[in-house]
Amino acid sequence: xxxxxxxxITSAVKPSQYPDTGLPEIAFAGRSNVGKSSLINxxxxxxxxxxxxxxxxxxxxxxxxxxxxxxVFVDLPGFGYAKVxxxxxxxxxxxxxxxxxxxETLQGVVLIMDLRRTPRLEExxxxxxxxxxxxxxxxxxxxxxxxxxxxxxKQVIAISKTLSIDKNSLILFSTKTRxxxxxxxxxxxxxxxxxPKI
Numbered sequence: 362x363x364x365x366x367x368x369x370i371t372s373a374v375k376p377s378q379y380p381d382t383g384l385p386e387i388a389f390a391g392r393s394n395v396g397k398s399s400l401i402n403x404x405x406x407x408x409x410x411x412x413x414x415x416x417x418x419x420x421x422x423x424x425x426x427x428x429x430x431x432x433v434f435v436d437l438p439g440f441g442y443a444k445v446x447x448x449x450x451x452x453x454x455x456x457x458x459x460x461x462x463x464x465e466t467l468q469g470v471v472l473i474m475d476l477r478r479t480p481r482l483e484e485x486x487x488x489x490x491x492x493x494x495x496x497x498x499x500x501x502x503x504x505x506x507x508x509x510x511x512x513x514x515k516q517v518i519a520i521s522k523t524l525s526i527d528k529n530s531l532i533l534f535s536t537k538t539r540x541x542x543x544x545x546x547x548x549x550x551x552x553x554x555x556x557p558k559i
Contacts, residue, residue, distance in 0.1 A: 362546045365429050367405045372422035374456055376463055380425050385553050386433040386466045390457065391473035392483060393439030396503040396536065400473055401426070401434055403536045404545060423460050432553055435460070435467075440483050462494060469497035469552035471545065476502035476516050476533065480523050488524065499532065499548040500524075506535040 370380045391397045402410055405428060424436040437457050461467065470491060474480055491498050502520065505513055513533060521528035532548065534541035 362404075362550070364405045366427070367407055367410055367429075368427050369410065370425040370427050370433070372424050374422055376459065379423075379460075379464065380433070382427070382433055382466075384427075384432050384466065385468045386425075386435050386464065387468055387549055387552060388435040388437055388461065388470045389473065390437045390470055390487065391439060392475070395439070395473045395475045397436065397439060397473050399536045400471075400501065400503060400534060400545075401436060403534075403539065403542060404549075405434075423456060433466075440487070458490075461491070461496060467496065468554075469499065469549075471499045471501055471549070473501050473503055474520070476505050476508060476513065476520075480520060485524070497552055499545065499552070500526070500530055501532045501534050501541070501545055503534050503536070505533040505540055506537045 370382070371378070373379050389397050389401055402408060405426075410426065421438055423438070426434045426436070428434055437460065440454070440457070461470070472484070472487065472491075474484060488498065502517070508516065517528050517531055517533070521531060532541045532544045534545060
């Protein structure tokens with residue numbers, strides 16, 4: 362994918378604040394601190410378009426980014442543990458669910474998980490929820506560079522068993538080595554229906 366332009370559009374907490382672009386959208390979701398912002402930045406060859414932080418839970422809004430004036434990336438708040446007030450955390454579930462269940466331009470979700478961690482109930486419930494609403498999902502395992510090839514294979518097998526899916530459905534990704542970047546883009550392009558203009 363050749364990235365000609367990428368820019369921040371707006372942040373939102375409710376549907377009335379979503380941008381009215383009419384363009385297809387790809388959402389990015391995952392547990393806090395799995396490398397979601399780094400993955401998005403890596404895909405579009407930008408270092409800081411999406412703000413990254415070592416502190417979990419920095420993304421507290423639904424953030425929209427225009428890519429190539431052709432489609433939109435949507436960065437959703439991370440779920441799970443985050444160093445933010447409980448009152449703020451409680452708004453994230455409804456915020457994410459409202460976006461995913463009501464946004465007509467949504468084409469699919471990239472669910473990001475840390476390769477080093479076994480998926481927990483949040484991930485399992487999230488995938489079940491996406492399946493219930495017939496929302497296509499791309500499963501990406503980040504931070505692959507932090508494990509040896511042997512450990513990568515073991516973790517992929519363990520994660521595929523936990524999720525009850527074919528291990529070939531999982532994409533290994535590394536921001537540092539760019540491993541998996543093209544595979545993620547291939548999945549995104551499929552979700553965007555391989556529009557020749559995209």
